[in-house]
Amino acid sequence: MLRVSNTLLANNMCRYIQNNLQRSAKTQEHSATGKTINRPSDNPSEISHLMAINATLMGNEQYLRNIQDGLGYLNQSDTALDTVGKTLQDAKVLALQGANDTLTQEDRQAIAEQIDKQIDALVDLANSSLGGKYLFAGTQNGMPPFMRKDDKIYYRGNTDLVQREILFGSSYAVVAPGVEDAGSANNGVFGKLTANTIEDPPGSGQIWTEVSGGPLDVLKNLRDQLRAGDTAGINAALGQLDTAHDEILTHRVAVGARTRHLEAVQEQLADQETKLKERLVDIQGADIAKLTIEAAENQLVHQASLMTAANLLNVSLLQYLK
Structure with a gap:
């Protein structure tokens, strides 16, 4: 047993x-x-x-952060472009006043000084920043990119646009181009680069490239015509102001389209996140x-x-x- x-x-x-x-x-x-x-x-x-x-959730969280950062750049860029457009509209009002034959040359000189101040205002807008990064400096955006010196406009950024990856393998520009290269078919917001360069301060190794075209040149031309009392030149400058304003509007439309795209992807990722979390619970x-x-x-x-x-x-x- x-x-x-x-x-x-x-x-x-x-x-x-x-x-x-x-x-x-x-x-x-x-x-x-x-x-x-x-x-x-x-x-x-x-x-x-x-x-x-x-x-997938961790990747989407990073994409959402990238989108939020990109929207900050785009919204700030749109604000700057809106102010540039308003500055050009104000300049047009002054130009219409200056084209009036009843004005004295002293009056036109006073208007010319106002236009000159608007040039300084546009340079300040060209140096708009967000979180210490300058919007129109390209990817070399740690320092103010534009400078007015001897009545010329100089640039020390580059023409590479800041981008953010918002989906796997898909990166999109989140700023408008401050300038374009000389051979480009399009203008940047503030014109194109030329072959002329200076070193400022001397001996610093900091190279600045002169910028031509764009709204800054248009305002300088209008100011010079007012100082010269050239009514025909002032009227011609009015047409240039309209063209410059249309170009700014084109850049704003592009920024608005990118903003809407990023917002659509943001909504898509948020919806996907909800569904994935529901699957995790299951x-x-x-x-x-x-x-x-x-x-x-x-x-x-x-x-x-x-x-x-x-x-x-x-x-x-x-x-x-x-």
Whole structure:
């Protein structure tokens, strides 16, 4: 006859109690984290799917940050372009006044001085910044890119546009071009680069390139015509102001289109994030009500196991003598 020893009973009872404690610990962990998968061993078949979703969510979070940063650049650029357009409209009003034959040359000189101040205002707008980065300096945007010196406009940035990656492999410019290269078919917001350069300050190694065309040249021409009292030249400058204003409007339209694009992608990523998080809950979300019941059941089993163990293992020499 097979005899069941006390050692075997004790070992089996300890194993049962230990297993129950492990189940209780896992149930409490699931309840505390709200997740049924906290490590790969919890559900090996679903862990690869879970990791893929989390990787996508992390990537989308970075894209959303990039979009938010890009929208800041675009909104600030639009504000600067709007002010440039208003400055040109104000200059047109002054030009219409200056074209009036009833004005004296002294009056035109006064208007010319106002136009000259507007040139300074445009240079300030060309040096608009956001968070210490200058909008129209290209990617070399750590220092003010435009300078007025000896009545000429100089530039020390580059023509590479600041871009942000908003989807995998898709980067978009988030600023308008401050200037374009001399051979470009299009004008930048403030004109094109020329072949003329200066070093300022002398000996610093800082090279500035002269800028031509654009609204700054138009205002300088208008100012010179007012100073000269050339009514025909002033009328011609009016047409140039309209052309410059149309070019600024074209840049604003491009900025607006990019803004809408980024906002559309932002909405798409936000919607995708919601769906992915719902999928995460489906995969690893814990049923708290069910876990609460399981915890109570495990506690009852544990108490019963302890009581049973106490009775079974309560042996002494007198029981053997019986």
